[in-house]
Amino acid sequence: MILTVTLNTALDITYRVRSLRPHASHRVQEVIERPGGKGVNVARVLAALGHEVTATGFAGGDTGRSVRDRLAGTPGVRDALVGVGGATRRTVAVVDELTGDTTQLNEPGPQITPAEWAAFQETYVRLLASASAVALCGSLPPGVPVGAYAGLVRTARAAGVPVLLDTDGEPLRRGVAARPDLVKPNAGELAELTGSHEPLRATQDARRRGAHAVVASLGADGLLAHTPEGRWRAALPARVHGNPTGAGDSAVAGLLSGLIEDLPWPARLARAVALSAATVVSPVAGEFDRGAYEELVGRVAVTDETWAA
Amino acid sequence: MILTVTLNTALDITYRVRSLRPHASHRVQEVIERPGGKGVNVARVLAALGHEVTATGFAGGDTGRSVRDRLAGTPGVRDALVGVGGATRRTVAVVDELTGDTTQLNEPGPQITPAEWAAFQETYVRLLASASAVALCGSLPPGVPVGAYAGLVRTARAAGVPVLLDTDGEPLRRGVAARPDLVKPNAGELAELTGSHEPLRATQDARRRGAHAVVASLGADGLLAHTPEGRWRAALPARVHGNPTGAGDSAVAGLLSGLIEDLPWPARLARAVALSAATVVSPVAGEFDRGAYEELVGRVAVTDETWAA
DSSP states (O other), X not given: OEXXXXXXXXXXXXXEESOOOXXXXXXXXXXXXEEESHHHHHHHHHHHTTOOEEEEEEEEHHHHHHHHHHHHTSTTEEEEEEEESSOOEEEEEEEETTTOXXXXXXXXXXXXXXXXXXXXXXXXXXXXXXXXXXXXXXXXXXXXXXXXXXXXXXXXXXXXXXXEEEOOHHHHHHHHHTOOSEEOOBHHHHXXXXXXXXXXXXXXXXXXXXXXXXXXXXXXXXXXXXXXTEEEEEEOSSOOOSOOTTHHHHHHHHHHHHHHTTOOHHHHHHHHHHHHHHHHSOSSTTOOOHHHHHHHGGGOEEEEOTTOO | OEEEEXXXXXXXXXXXXXXXXXXXXXXXXXXXXXXXXXXXXXXXXXXXXXXXXEEEEEEEHHHHHHHHHHHHTSTTEEEEEEEESSOOEEEEEEEETTXXXXXXXXXXXXXXXXXXXXXXXXXXXXXXXXXXXXXXXXXXXXXXXXXXXXXXXXXXXXXXXXXXXXXXXXXXXXXXXXXXXXXXXXXXXXXHHHSOOOHHHHHHHHHHTTOSEEXXXXXXXXXXXXXXXXXXXXXXXXXXXXXXXXXXXXHHHHHHHHHHTTOOHHHHHHHHXXXXXXXXXXXXXXXXXXXXXXXXXXXXXXXXXXXXX
16 A cells, blocks of 8 residues: 655645635635645555555544544545644635635644654554655644654665655755655745755755755646656646646655556656646646646657756 | 523634734644534633533534543533533634634534434423523524524513523524613614614614613723613723633623622623623633632723613
8 A cells, every 4th residue: 555644634624715805704605624734645646546545644533533524534544644633734724716716814823742653653654664655744743853754755765665855944864865756846945945946956966965856846837757767848739727735745646657557757646737737727726637637648758868967 | 590591602713823824824833622613602701600501402413522621620510511522622722823813613513313412401400490590692503493593582581580691693683682781782783783873872772672671892992881771882991912712701791790699880880891801811712710700890881871862
């Protein structure tokens, strides 16, 4: 199975309002709830692609119960979340019906105790024993040490399990130094890590810092991969329009499934770009549209940039 | 005991953000959760005043569990909520730290089935048997008939229990026609009910429509009471500043406690005005400041307007 780790799981709530006006009172027209957090989103996409997935991380309180109830209704995803005393955070996305724009409110997440963090690490080691790959995704809740991902990367490598890291800031910086097989920063995260706004140079620098392979997601410009096997750029010929929520998580799922199927890099990248675009165009935020994916995957242009300046 | 009815209970969530900007992403600095809905707020204030209170209405789902857990930690309030299949609504208040302003997002509430509504009515009749007064407060969740409050008013009157109604729109219009002992509309609700923006005339009209007594809450202008015993205006000499959340519910608690203690109208009104103002000035939204209440209650000016034009 593929293991996804979401230390800061979330109950993702979407509110549809007629028009968001600061300092006014709003009647919410529609409420949608989903289990969330980057690794949970990756797990859902992997399961939809037919993979057997186990989702671990933390869940607690009444919001954690909501997350687990909804995860139980997601075929193909096994719940291996570790219970905690604090309550799983909520994220609230307020969609303005007039403009289509979204205003996002993200709770920080529960305080994790040292004992809970130790219990998670035991669970992680146990789950790694039957994992073909692991994805470490998203922010850290309060109480989890900033070097947490670095430790989880080392444990995965010691167990011989390929490990993908998708986070930002100091946890990314430390995690990269622990030599993960793959990191997938977006343009902002990559610039923050390397100090360079030039993607070719920045991906190279990220490898120098320890990542075996780097795939940078550059929004409408697609993906830029810098790997031991070469360098590629993958993009659709035209920009797709829609809601970018979850597009990065779908790209991670595409890269991970390509890795365990041992696809060549160009095919992995085409899959990741198409899944990402099929998520942007989907009418349901954060879900990918299967028909769009199947149509788009053949239209991704992958160019070899191994010898680019 | 005093019975409060909250058909559309809520989990009231307050988010503190640095500055709310539409279409941006926000890290929530602080999350506060409270059991809410008007009748629950009234119950909390009555309990703080030393009354024995029972709170009924509906609660369901993980949010309903949060409401009940928090109610269990409120001394003096007995939980007699009726379980339902749908989830209790959330209200989200986003407080902007820069301006101090609040943006409110209110979910509609769960769909109540006919069987759940019937179960509530049985509970209500049973609880009325030991109630000295009952307050019917707030909006109706989907599925509850628009004439619900009218029926609950008639049942209370048949049981000989004084009944206060605090709602708006069509449920208020129908409820008033069922002859409640007291209604407490604010200026907007009163104008909507009667078609008149002139409070003296409008309170008279509301009595003509069936309410035995009417106490209109007019914000900084205090309370205007039109009763079989006479007509009074009660207000503080100077406006108080702060957060008006829950001020109306505190006024209801003051009126209700004055009723069961059989205080003369001027003393009831002074208590209601002081509790309301002590809620506005309280540092905690929706709670009243006891020290402020005790200081303010002696400063409320009550003028007899029985013979006013």
